[in-house]
Amino acid sequence: MWKRFRSNMGAMIGVVLLLSVIVIAMIAPLIFSDGPWQMVQRPFLAPFAVDGLPLGTDTLGRNVAAQLAYGARVSLLVGLVSTVVALLIGVPLGALAGFYGGYVDEGAMRFTEFFQTIPNFALAIVLVAIFEPTLTSITIAIAIVSWPPVARLVRAEVMSVRTREFVDAARLAGLSKPRILIQQVLPNTVSPIIVMASLMVATAILLESSLSFLGLGDPNSMSWGYMIGAARTVIRTSWWLSFFPGIAIVITVLALNLIGEGLNDAFNPHLSRKGKA
Amino acid sequence: MSATLTIERLTIGLPEGADRPFAVENVSFDIDKGQILCVVGESGSGKSMTANALMGLLPQGVEVKSGRAMFEARDVLRLPEVEKQALRGAQIAMIFQEPMTALNPLMRIGDQISEVFAAHGLYTQSERRKRALDLVREVGLPDPEKIIRAYPFQLSGGQRQRAMIAMALALEPKLLIADEPTTALDVTTQAQILKLILDLRKKRGMAVMFITHDFGVVAEIADQVIVMREGKVVERGDAASVLDNPQHDYTKRLLDAIPTGKLPEARELSDTPALEIKNLRKTFRTGGGLFKPVREVHAVDDVSLTVSRGEVLGLVGESGSGKSTLGRTAVRLVTPDGGHVMVGGVDLAALTEEELRRQRNKVQMVFQDPYASLNPRQRIMSALTDGPINRGVPKEKAQAKAKELLEIVGLGPDAAMRYPHEFSGGQRQRIGIARALAMEPELIIADEAVSALDVSIQAQVLDLLRDLRERLSLSILFITHDLRVAAQLCDRIAVMQKGKLVEIGRVDEIFLSPKQEYTRQLLAAVPGADWAQTEEVPA
Numbered sequence: 001m002w003k004r005f006r007s008n009m010g011a012m013i014g015v016v017l018l019l020s021v022i023v024i025a026m027i028a029p030l031i032f033s034d035g036p037w038q039m040v041q042r043p044f045l046a047p048f049a050v051d052g053l054p055l056g057t058d059t060l061g062r063n064v065a066a067q068l069a070y071g072a073r074v075s076l077l078v079g080l081v082s083t084v085v086a087l088l089i090g091v092p093l094g095a096l097a098g099f100y101g102g103y104v105d106e107g108a109m110r111f112t113e114f115f116q117t118i119p120n121f122a123l124a125i126v127l128v129a130i131f132e133p134t135l136t137s138i139t140i141a142i143a144i145v146s147w148p149p150v151a152r153l154v155r156a157e158v159m160s161v162r163t164r165e166f167v168d169a170a171r172l173a174g175l176s177k178p179r180i181l182i183q184q185v186l187p188n189t190v191s192p193i194i195v196m197a198s199l200m201v202a203t204a205i206l207l208e209s210s211l212s213f214l215g216l217g218d219p220n221s222m223s224w225g226y227m228i229g230a231a232r233t234v235i236r237t238s239w240w241l242s243f244f245p246g247i248a249i250v251i252t253v254l255a256l257n258l259i260g261e262g263l264n265d266a267f268n269p270h271l272s273r274k275g276k277a
Numbered sequence: 278m279s280a281t282l283t284i285e286r287l288t289i290g291l292p293e294g295a296d297r298p299f300a301v302e303n304v305s306f307d308i309d310k311g312q313i314l315c316v317v318g319e320s321g322s323g324k325s326m327t328a329n330a331l332m333g334l335l336p337q338g339v340e341v342k343s344g345r346a347m348f349e350a351r352d353v354l355r356l357p358e359v360e361k362q363a364l365r366g367a368q369i370a371m372i373f374q375e376p377m378t379a380l381n382p383l384m385r386i387g388d389q390i391s392e393v394f395a396a397h398g399l400y401t402q403s404e405r406r407k408r409a410l411d412l413v414r415e416v417g418l419p420d421p422e423k424i425i426r427a428y429p430f431q432l433s434g435g436q437r438q439r440a441m442i443a444m445a446l447a448l449e450p451k452l453l454i455a456d457e458p459t460t461a462l463d464v465t466t467q468a469q470i471l472k473l474i475l476d477l478r479k480k481r482g483m484a485v486m487f488i489t490h491d492f493g494v495v496a497e498i499a500d501q502v503i504v505m506r507e508g509k510v511v512e513r514g515d516a517a518s519v520l521d522n523p524q525h526d527y528t529k530r531l532l533d534a535i536p537t538g539k540l541p542e543a544r545e546l547s548d549t550p551a552l553e554i555k556n557l558r559k560t561f562r563t564g565g566g567l568f569k570p571v572r573e574v575h576a577v578d579d580v581s582l583t584v585s586r587g588e589v590l591g592l593v594g595e596s597g598s599g600k601s602t603l604g605r606t607a608v609r610l611v612t613p614d615g616g617h618v619m620v621g622g623v624d625l626a627a628l629t630e631e632e633l634r635r636q637r638n639k640v641q642m643v644f645q646d647p648y649a650s651l652n653p654r655q656r657i658m659s660a661l662t663d664g665p666i667n668r669g670v671p672k673e674k675a676q677a678k679a680k681e682l683l684e685i686v687g688l689g690p691d692a693a694m695r696y697p698h699e700f701s702g703g704q705r706q707r708i709g710i711a712r713a714l715a716m717e718p719e720l721i722i723a724d725e726a727v728s729a730l731d732v733s734i735q736a737q738v739l740d741l742l743r744d745l746r747e748r749l750s751l752s753i754l755f756i757t758h759d760l761r762v763a764a765q766l767c768d769r770i771a772v773m774q775k776g777k778l779v780e781i782g783r784v785d786e787i788f789l790s791p792k793q794e795y796t797r798q799l800l801a802a803v804p805g806a807d808w809a810q811t812e813e814v815p816a
Contacts, residue, residue, distance in 0.1 A: 166652040173667060
């Protein structure tokens with residue numbers, strides 16, 4: 001499995017990119033000990049105009065490089081945590097629906113559809129607007145709008161695994177239903193869930209950026225979306241203020257997508273889009 | 278007679294990392310006009326690869342390394358793709374094992390046949406339709422007018438295979454390649470399809486390359502036979518001499534492994550029953566809506582039978598006869614609508630879910646598909662000990678027992694710490710048997726337990742079951758579609774048709790003096806029945 005993943009060029013590029021983003025996020029306080037809010041120079045300095053400010057300064061004279069590094073922390077944190085929360089809601093619900101069927105399935109799926117009929121982003125905006133825009137509420141809002149696809153995926157996987165003969169064998173061994181679900185069925189649905197989770201982190205980062213862009217971000221934390229949002233009025237005179245955070249989002253999301261696809265090909269070699277070796 | 282197809286020194290390379298360098302190595306053979314050549318071998322012997330190479334259907338990474346395949350003075354392996362395409366269907370046609378997946382599910386049968394003409398730019402629309410109708414009639418499909426308007430899912434397996442054959446015959450090919458065309462079919466249907474192929478061969482004089490793993494089928498239709506093993510031809514000759522006087526050890530082994538229908542000696546059976554099924558009924562209801570009537574299938578219709586302690590009862594029937602439902606009801610994977618399943622004085626059919634879990638161990642099952650019946654993410658040890666530990670057996674004791682059982686089924690105790698994917702199909706089936714035994718059941722139900730295995734592996738698993746029957750005096754309900762297999766292992770045979778028990782009796786009674794018409798039909802349909810019978814005389 002790991003061997004197949006490693007031989008995938010795209011996936012390895014993704015890993016390298018993501019690792020660099022993570023490292024930058026982690027060492028941000030070490031290189032930029034002043035934090036992202038500190039005014040360090042004249043505003044609107046172009047990149048490389050002054051030594052020590054490779055990406056220039058923003059409208060208030062703050063260091064764009066420092067903002068970018070601190071923004072990575074927020075983006076990654078929100079992406080990861082909201083995905084974990086979404087999995088915690090979606091996996092159990094989907095598993096119960098798929099395994100027990102009948103009324104449980106009907107109930108769980110109608111509940112899921114209720115969330116799916118509301119446009120993701122609109123719901124997220126409403127949720128953040130109702131609660132105070134803090135990191136926690138943003139993360140929870142993103143989790144709430146992104147769990148339904150997880151539930152549906154897990155349900156479908158569980159339904160197909162449930163009919164395999166080894167599940168019958170486990171029933172004949174006298175194992176209880178919850179135990180069969182947890183011990184026999186769920187481990188066999190892990191691969192598509194992992195793949196989906198890696199792509200969900202990417203979507204969550206985009207959602208967070210979009211929310212911040214609209215000014216619904218946590219006012220106390222620097223994020224890429226906030227940077228772009230703040231710079232949109234000066235985009236014609238100071239292109240670098242929206243360009244670099246944009247590039248950061250593209251690179252991170254691309255890295256996660258590459259990893260997700262690599263995982264998918266590694267878990268399902270026969271579904272790989274490239275010809276089998 | 279001139280050869281329709283001449284294959285010379287064909288070698289097909291496998292990609293690096295495969296279990297051997299060549300799928301097919303140095304294979305040469307001829308097929309004459311009007312001749313049926315059977316290519317026999319077990320799975321992985323390269324027999325299908327040879328056919329796919331001729332049709333240009335090799336999977337990616339697999340390619341022809343050397344050799345020629347001369348068809349009408351041209352080497353079909355080296356033709357440019359455009360000419361290959363013109364050749365396919367028109368001159369060389371192919372039929373596949375699984376007619377359901379080989380037909381387009383969203384296209385009417387008639388349109389699919391007409392499409393063959395359209396693809397080669399022949400005839401007008403109405404002419405195509407007329408010819409399609411003629412073909413449907415020729416392959417003996419009932420009610421041709423209706424059939425050409427039907428979709429594949431509306432036909433039975435045998436009818437679909439006939440439709441495939443009609444498509445293959447559309448442009449009067451000189452060579453028909455049939456890749457295991459009857460493997461997925463019931464015996465009686467298989468007999469009909471084989472007869473159809475024989476008739477068409479006679480009428481049209483085409484050459485047939487028939488790929489099969491079943492020597493019974495070979496005895497039925499082959500003129501010439503080649504036996505393949507690991508990509509090499511190990512034996513060739515005309516059908517009679519290969520079957521009656523095999524030269525190569527491998528051919529001998531394959532022939533020995535075939536369940537020949539030699540009857541085992543009848544054994545004394547004890548009077549105490551291990552399983553008593555009384556008036557069992559199960560009806561499946563599907564569909565049914567506001568305007569649709571409910572479709573009812575009586576899968577098991579008032580069946581009663583007994584399996585004595587230490588007896589192996591064979592339950593034989595075609596697909597849809599309800600034999601599997603009966604088996605699944607007996608272990609209560611399916612809850613019956615009525616009747617009793619008495620095991621050791623307990624009626625399994627009447628227990629509640631919770632009581633049932635405590636009584637589960639009494640009846641265990643060995644499943645058909647060795648690849649689906651073991652959890653790929655669970656070690657063998659835990660597959661074997663989950664059940665006993667759950668029943669309250671101490672962990673150490675259960676593990677010791679599991680190792681002992683692995684020994685008994687011929688795998689050795691170190692198999693316990695490995696994962697299922699490290700084992701072959703036959704080995705997995707042994708693990709399945711060990712898992713059933715670990716529960717110390719009073720009865721084992723084997724549902725087509727050897728059907729998915731190659732003949733030589735099948736023989737080994739049957740030997741194991743026979744050995745276990747002696748050593749542990751096991752009671753087994755052995756469900757199979759193959760009368761020859763049933764004859765090898767069972768003490769008595771029960772025949773089911775459409776949910777009803779047709780006949781039950783000792784193996785020799787069923788085979789030598791069947792009382793019911795249906796049993797006689799089943800026996801007559803067994804491929805190679807005559808040949809097996811003649812072999813039996815000197816034995």
